[in-house]
Amino acid sequence: MPQQVQGVIAPGKNEPVRVETIVIPDPGPGEAVVKIQACGVCHTDLHYKQGGINDEFPFLLGHEAAGVVESVGEGVTDVAPGDFVILNWRAVCGQCRACLRGRPWYCFDTHNAEQKMTLLDGTELSPALGIGAFAEKTLVASGQCTKVDPEVSPAVAGLLGCGVMAGIGAAINTGQVGRGDSVAVIGCGGVGDAAIAGARLAGAAKIIAVDIDDRKLETAKKMGATHTVNSRSDDPVEAIRALTDGNGADVVIEAVGRPETYQQAFYARDLAGTVVLVGVPTPDMKLELPLLDVFGRGGSLKSSWYGDCLPSRDFPMLVDLHQQGRLDLAAFVTETIGLGDIEQAFARMHDGDVLRSVVVF
Known part of the structure; x- marks a missing residue:
């Protein structure tokens, strides 16, 4: 049955974000529901709020996330309930001309979940970068889930989902x-x-x-x-x-x-x-x-593009380097915050006071 969770939306251009009840459908074919454990506050989320990406409001913000797969839909074999994953926003298709030429990091047909998450009144949400992880749970394409060592802290692992991987x-x-x-x-x-x-x-x-x-x-x-x-x-x-x-x-x-x-x-x-x-x-x-x-x-x-990364190759490698002490991912985390603190985190980001604020659930 569909679930109701708390999430942060941007209701309109330059309007303050707010916490709302989000309806998460059961995963369909090729989809997964992920229980979010941590999500970084990225400048791209601020771009969404400001209308700098597109005008498909309201947005369900958040995308630099890590969490645990809760359920999967029909035909999903790459992840299973209980897997600890980092979410990525470029799930490769495996069939486009870039993928078939052996360059999947350039995939020209990346995909997201087919179903829409909504507000209680049925208003469809546009998830930031196809993820929408400023929420207790989110719905994504299973290819957006990359399994990594569950011993790594979610607060640092999630940063590989966007900014750290891009750089x-x-x-x-x-x-x-x-x-x-x-x-x-x-x-x-x-x-x-x-x-x-x-x-x-x-x-x-x-x-x-x-x-x-x-x-x-x-x-x-x-x-x-x-x-x-x-x-x-x-x-x-x-x-x-x-x-x-x-x-x-x-x-x-x-x-x-x-x-x-x-x-x-x-x-x-x-x-x-x-x-x-x-x-x-x-x-x-x-x-x-x-x-x-x-x-x-x-x-x-x-x-x-996204650091020309291939999540299945690069995320586990960088987690390993972090665990070996060769890549200090924790150095990117300035503060951990709650779901209701994102508007203030945007202000601190804009003023250059933080490297990364991370929402921890």
């Missing part, structure tokens, strides 16, 4: 940072700091953190940055070049999503270097670059 993957998967490389990361929020951690994991020799907030730069050092640049007072392009023998960095990761910072990344890389865009721009933003410069500098200009 680490931007460095390792998309940017293909190698041993001895120089790396610059522009924007040191959760995703940028994760890119720094990823560059350190990959063996980068020099990791340059760029931000306008000295507090964030101090945190970036703890994540593995070897040098910092405050771009409010210093030209980041010149600073990065000065720190790389005048050449520019081998890989520059843009974790802001703005034309100004992308141009900085473009000119701060070495000849034949790589720029990775992992920051999410808004629909109105435009980029203008001299085409001759694009040609003359060579190299690669890449966009990183």
